[in-house]
Amino acid sequence: MGDFRVLEIKQSVFADNEKRASELRKELKEKKVFLLNLMSSPGSGKTTTLSRTIDQLKNELKIGVMEADIDSDVDAETISQLGVKAIQLHTGGMCHLDADMTRQGLEGLECGELDLVVLENVGNLVCPAEFDTGAVKNAMILSVPEGDDKPLKYPLMFSICDVVLINKIDVLPYFDFDMEQCRRNILKRNPNAIIIPICARTGEGTEAWADWLREEVKAWQKAERS
Amino acid sequence: MGDFRVLEIKQSVFADNEKRASELRKELKEKKVFLLNLMSSPGSGKTTTLSRTIDQLKNELKIGVMEADIDSDVDAETISQLGVKAIQLHTGGMCHLDADMTRQGLEGLECGELDLVVLENVGNLVCPAEFDTGAVKNAMILSVPEGDDKPLKYPLMFSICDVVLINKIDVLPYFDFDMEQCRRNILKRNPNAIIIPICARTGEGTEAWADWLREEVKAWQKAERS
Numbered sequence: 279m280g281d282f283r284v285l286e287i288k289q290s291v292f293a294d295n296e297k298r299a300s301e302l303r304k305e306l307k308e309k310k311v312f313l314l315n316l317m318s319s320p321g322s323g324k325t326t327t328l329s330r331t332i333d334q335l336k337n338e339l340k341i342g343v344m345e346a347d348i349d350s351d352v353d354a355e356t357i358s359q360l361g362v363k364a365i366q367l368h369t370g371g372m373c374h375l376d377a378d379m380t381r382q383g384l385e386g387l388e389c390g391e392l393d394l395v396v397l398e399n400v401g402n403l404v405c406p407a408e409f410d411t412g413a414v415k416n417a418m419i420l421s422v423p424e425g426d427d428k429p430l431k432y433p434l435m436f437s438i439c440d441v442v443l444i445n446k447i448d449v450l451p452y453f454d455f456d457m458e459q460c461r462r463n464i465l466k467r468n469p470n471a472i473i474i475p476i477c478a479r480t481g482e483g484t485e486a487w488a489d490w491l492r493e494e495v496k497a498w499q500k501a502e503r504s
Numbered sequence: 505m506g507d508f509r510v511l512e513i514k515q516s517v518f519a520d521n522e523k524r525a526s527e528l529r530k531e532l533k534e535k536k537v538f539l540l541n542l543m544s545s546p547g548s549g550k551t552t553t554l555s556r557t558i559d560q561l562k563n564e565l566k567i568g569v570m571e572a573d574i575d576s577d578v579d580a581e582t583i584s585q586l587g588v589k590a591i592q593l594h595t596g597g598m599c600h601l602d603a604d605m606t607r608q609g610l611e612g613l614e615c616g617e618l619d620l621v622v623l624e625n626v627g628n629l630v631c632p633a634e635f636d637t638g639a640v641k642n643a644m645i646l647s648v649p650e651g652d653d654k655p656l657k658y659p660l661m662f663s664i665c666d667v668v669l670i671n672k673i674d675v676l677p678y679f680d681f682d683m684e685q686c687r688r689n690i691l692k693r694n695p696n697a698i699i700i701p702i703c704a705r706t707g708e709g710t711e712a713w714a715d716w717l718r719e720e721v722k723a724w725q726k727a728e729r730s
């Protein structure tokens with residue numbers, strides 16, 4: 279058994295989420311903690327991708343992970359066995375995390391000494407896109423079996439993400455998925471999106487992702503306070 | 505181009521959704537219209553499954569389809585080409601449909617002469633489970649690439665569905681998906697769930713699903729008003 283806590287998150291009652299998210303980001307800047315908000319549909323490979331990312335970065339960065347789920351501890355169990363700090367956040371039915379809920383998780387994780395905290399958000403392409411968690415960057419995973427038309431159907435999610443990982447490229451031969459069409463659909467929503475095709479299971483392409491994340495963490499920690 | 509309308513759904517302001525759902529169900533009973541609420545994650549194959557179902561039942565039943573999406577018309581376009589009545593519902597960012605929103609769709613569809621109306625709900629395993637749409641039965645699709653652990657992570661969705669279709673069984677050899685474990689996980693959430701493995705793309709297993717749906721529609725139309 280891995281070692282992790284389970285935290286029952288309280289639904290926040292604050293209407294001013296954007297202000298609270300900005301405040302949280304400012305505090306994280308002072309603490310030199312980089313918070314990544316990782317989103318996707320259920321089953322597109324967030325936990326596997328995260329495991330791979332931890333393997334690639336854990337010798338260089340002190341990493342913590344917050345696993346948000348409506349129920350179950352399976353993800354925190356998996357992640358905690360990789361030797362990083364992990365906490366399971368139970369949202370009690372809530373379909374997303376906002377800045378205050380994220381703050382509860384960060385306090386539970388005691389993140390002060392960490393370089394990188396990854397929030398694995400609830401599996402959902404709709405609601406998490408609507409709430410700024412206070413993260414420094416947003417990333418999402420779209421997996422090949424979901425189809426190349428998803429940027430057309432879930433526009434907000436694709437427009438707010440700095441990086442889109444296209445996962446499960448090992449099964450491209452078995453699905454009707456057009457990578458170039460997918461790129462065009464993503465860029466239509468977000469011309470600045472960084473798009474990285476990966477296979478989290480085999481590791482293919484994940485170095486480019488780890489490189490991007492490493493650079494972002496270092497830039498965040500170095501930059502003068504704004 | 506298929507022939508379909510696009511309806512911009514208004515967010516409902518009613519707190520008494522359960523009562524409104526019951527009323528809608530009662531009206532559908534009087535009109536002998538069977539409403540099926542079809543739910544799943546993004547990309548698990550709702551539209552392909554629905555196309556297959558329409559092919560199998562359209563000579564026996566008058567069918568209408570409501571395609572709910574945050575944005576885009578790609579699904580209504582696909583469905584309307586199958587020669588059934590289709591309407592695209594735009595939810596304007598909303599992550600689910602409730603009974604009043606469903607009623608707006610039914611009115612737009614002019615469902616009075618239909619035997620079966622399928623509501624293809626927003627792709628989301630969380631929020632749609634929390635709102636009774638007024639449907640007679642709920643069905644959901646879990647696709648093999650999403651993983652056999654999803655009933656543990658999205659308990660409410662699995663507990664409210666009468667039928668769980670396990671789609672994309674043609675790619676079972678390429679994924680770490682244990683069908684028996686999946687069945688156990690589903691039945692833990694819902695001991696009465698009917699579980700039907702299918703491949704919507706090839707048609708495998710879809711006859712059992714069409715048989716179940718045909719029987720339910722006939723039973724609904726025959727039964728005395730309660």
